[in-house]
Amino acid sequence: xxxxxxxxxxxxxxxxxxxxxxxxxxxxxxxxxxxxxxxxxxxxxxxxxxxxxxxxxxxxxxxxxxxxxxxxxxxxxxxxxxxxxxxxxxxxxxxxxxxxxxxxxxxxxxxxxxxxxxxxxxxxxxxxxxxxxxxxxxxxxxxxxxxxxxxxxxxxxxxxxxxxxxxxxxxxxxxxxxxxxxxxxxxxxxxxxxxxxxxxxxxxxxxxxxxxxxxxxxxxxxxxxxxxxxxxxxxxxxxxxxxxxxxxxxxxxxxx
Amino acid sequence: xxxxxxxxxxxxxxxxxxxxxxxxxxxxxxxxxxxxxxxxxxxxxxxxxxxxxxxxxxxxxxxxxxxxxxxxxxxxxxxxxxxxxxxxxxxxxxxxxxxxxxxxxxxxxxxxxxxxxxxxxxxxxxxxxxxxxxxxxxxxxxxxxxxxxxxxxxxxxxxxxxxxxxxxxxxxxxxxxxxxxxxxxxxxxxxxxxxxxxxxxxxxxxxxxxxxxxxxxxxxxxxxxxxxxxxxxxxxxxxxxxxxxxxxxxxxxxxx
Numbered sequence: 001x002x003x004x005x006x007x008x009x010x011x012x013x014x015x016x017x018x019x020x021x022x023x024x025x026x027x028x029x030x031x032x033x034x035x036x037x038x039x040x041x042x043x044x045x046x047x048x049x050x051x052x053x054x055x056x057x058x059x060x061x062x063x064x065x066x067x068x069x070x071x072x073x074x075x076x077x078x079x080x081x082x083x084x085x086x087x088x089x090x091x092x093x094x095x096x097x098x099x100x101x102x103x104x105x106x107x108x109x110x111x112x113x114x115x116x117x118x119x120x121x122x123x124x125x126x127x128x129x130x131x132x133x134x135x136x137x138x139x140x141x142x143x144x145x146x147x148x149x150x151x152x153x154x155x156x157x158x159x160x161x162x163x164x165x166x167x168x169x170x171x172x173x174x175x176x177x178x179x180x181x182x183x184x185x186x187x188x189x190x191x192x193x194x195x196x197x198x199x200x201x202x203x204x205x206x207x208x209x210x211x212x213x214x215x216x217x218x219x220x221x222x223x224x225x226x227x228x229x230x231x232x233x234x235x236x237x238x239x240x241x242x243x244x245x246x247x248x249x250x251x252x253x254x255x256x
Numbered sequence: 257x258x259x260x261x262x263x264x265x266x267x268x269x270x271x272x273x274x275x276x277x278x279x280x281x282x283x284x285x286x287x288x289x290x291x292x293x294x295x296x297x298x299x300x301x302x303x304x305x306x307x308x309x310x311x312x313x314x315x316x317x318x319x320x321x322x323x324x325x326x327x328x329x330x331x332x333x334x335x336x337x338x339x340x341x342x343x344x345x346x347x348x349x350x351x352x353x354x355x356x357x358x359x360x361x362x363x364x365x366x367x368x369x370x371x372x373x374x375x376x377x378x379x380x381x382x383x384x385x386x387x388x389x390x391x392x393x394x395x396x397x398x399x400x401x402x403x404x405x406x407x408x409x410x411x412x413x414x415x416x417x418x419x420x421x422x423x424x425x426x427x428x429x430x431x432x433x434x435x436x437x438x439x440x441x442x443x444x445x446x447x448x449x450x451x452x453x454x455x456x457x458x459x460x461x462x463x464x465x466x467x468x469x470x471x472x473x474x475x476x477x478x479x480x481x482x483x484x485x486x487x488x489x490x491x492x493x494x495x496x497x498x499x500x501x502x503x504x505x506x507x508x509x510x511x512x
Contacts, residue, residue, distance in 0.1 A: 010379060011380050058380075058381050060379070087378065087380065090377050090379070091377075121338070121346050122343065123316070123346070124266050124343065124344045124346050125267075125268045125316070125384075127268070129381055185440065
């Protein structure tokens with residue numbers, strides 16, 4: 001009998017060329033997982049992720065699913081799979097999914113967190129998990145700018161150009177929540193959290209770069225509506241470094 | 257004119273065979289710093305650290321000093337040195353030290369922190385900075401056991417045997433403070449902090465291993481006085497992994 005298995009997983013993206021399997025044989029999270037799953041299942045496995053993360057981006061709660069005919073207990077796909085995986089990828093949970101579940105198409109929202117450091121000297125033991133954007137940072141204008149991003153907009157202006165039209169969904173997305181909080185354990189460290197129904201390629205990093213420029217006084221809060229209206233990537237800020245970005249959570253409707 | 261320069265520095269110990277320069281040419285923090293300082297000073301430099309850290313141990317506030325005749329501004333030894341160092345070692349501050357200052361002999365206390373995780377699945381993005389000691393952990397007996405370690409004791413029982421008599425100070429040390437707090441951002445994560453006038457080789461890791469066993473119900477609080485009295489390493493707990501240990505701070509008397 002065919003089963004759909006749904007995995008909740010976390011990974012450190014430092015050593016990987018992103019989530020997605022690549023033709024050239026670069027090390028990716030998807031390919032690493034698929035190779036181990038094939039060993040466990042005894043057949044080739046295609047793992048479908050809820051989204052792609054770029055090289056160096058981390059995940060705390062990625063969701064992925066695959067189909068198999070084997071009757072292994074679920075523990076084979078959690079503890080068993082963890083025993084085969086390198087320690088920078090961990091399965092947090094494996095469960096049976098309903099026949100209509102799809103990690104990507106069933107998702108109703110995603111939460112990304114961007115951690116950045118505004119001090120001059122990046123702490124060595126945090127350097128792989130923080131974007132370093134030095135300079136005095138005022139959170140008040142940054143929060144005002146985030147508020148202007150809430151709701152439904154054409155986010156074309158915050159998207160990495162080459163991938164704009166993938167998937168055919170267009171470029172309008174809805175941002176449900178956007179916060180910026182000081183890190184409790186690192187003065188000068190900030191966490192920016194965005195919850196939306198989807199994000200265009202690199203848009204969290206480009207929005208972060210733009211918001212931080214506003215917090216650093218290099219750009220006005222009022223520039224946000226103008227950037228959105230112009231739909232021109234060149235008007236937005238720099239792309240923040242990949243290593244500060246975490247896919248925190250993928251949300252699904254009840255009962256999927 | 258001869259100057260003593262005092263450095264405050266942080267490092268990620270993951271890639272290093274510890275602080276201390278080694279004859280075999282392994283990569284160490286001290287050797288890495290000395291090589292860059294020699295470039296800046298134009299002469300060989302011997303860097304004296306406040307203490308040694310073992311392979312894989314991190315530092316947030318190591319102190320070290322060296323002697324030089326060059327008249328460079330202090331920024332040469334902070335920003336200038338950082339420009340030559342790999343990103344896993346950072347100079348936080350450089351200052352002139354008084355002629356009698358010695359990073360090791362002038363120190364009056366050190367603070368070490370040990371971060372450990374008691375959950376089953378080690379978070380991938382924290383794995384290099386946490387000791388993984390899975391199992392239900394009750395902080396109340398752990399704190400009671402820490403209280404029994406306070407004060408002056410012969411800490412022989414918590415020392416790595418081969419190095420017991422180094423430095424000729426004997427094995428009596430004074431523990432001024434010992435706390436164990438839940439990590440605010442990681443359920444199942446705990447930070448154990450020890451402040452003392454000195455620590456024998458590996459003793460923070462052995463004390464941590466012992467205290468965690470008490471918190472996990474594998475050992476009684478009352479075993480602590482017995483271990484101290486017996487002065488026998490074999491009665492204490494396992495040595496906690498190096499990667500959870502951080503040298504947080506080295507303290508000096510006023511005016512040194």
